[in-house]
Amino acid sequence: AVRLEALYDKLVEWRAFQAKQLVMAPAQLLPEHLLRTICYVQPESAQSIIEAGVRIPQRAAEELAGLITAWKHLGAATTGARTANERDPLTETVQNKRVSAPSESGLLIIPDGPMRPQK
Numbered sequence: 001a002v003r004l005e006a007l008y009d010k011l012v013e014w015r016a017f018q019a020k021q022l023v024m025a026p027a028q029l030l031p032e033h034l035l036r037t038i039c040y041v042q043p044e045s046a047q048s049i050i051e052a053g054v055r056i057p058q059r060a061a062e063e064l065a066g067l068i069t070a071w072k073h074l075g076a077a078t079t080g081a082r083t084a085n086e087r088d089p090l091t092e093t094v095q096n097k098r099v100s101a102p103s104e105s106g107l108l109i110i111p112d113g114p115m116r117p118q119k
Helices: 002-021 032-041 046-051 058-078 089-096
Strands: none
Touching: 002 032, 002 058, 032 089
16 A cells, blocks of 8 residues: 555656646646556556547657666665655656656646737
């Protein structure tokens, strides 16, 4: 259970980062039920992710597959409680490969008044 929670947390961070890049709501990019399915199934190819019903760009699917693969090889062996001074090798590997980066706040900020999309 702890391993799956660690993967789920990484997937949520990835989804928030991608949604911010695409200027979308995280749940619109990857709905919660598909996020959990991916967490349980742990597909390692972009094609498998797309076949699961995820509607994201090919590049994003490849990054997500890379995140899952990195988690399987690094995260599964290194999950567990860390002190504040310990580094997470999975996060470092993922960030170095530009697969993911943690969101700043994780919050969706809705502006006051009417919203006009930026071009």
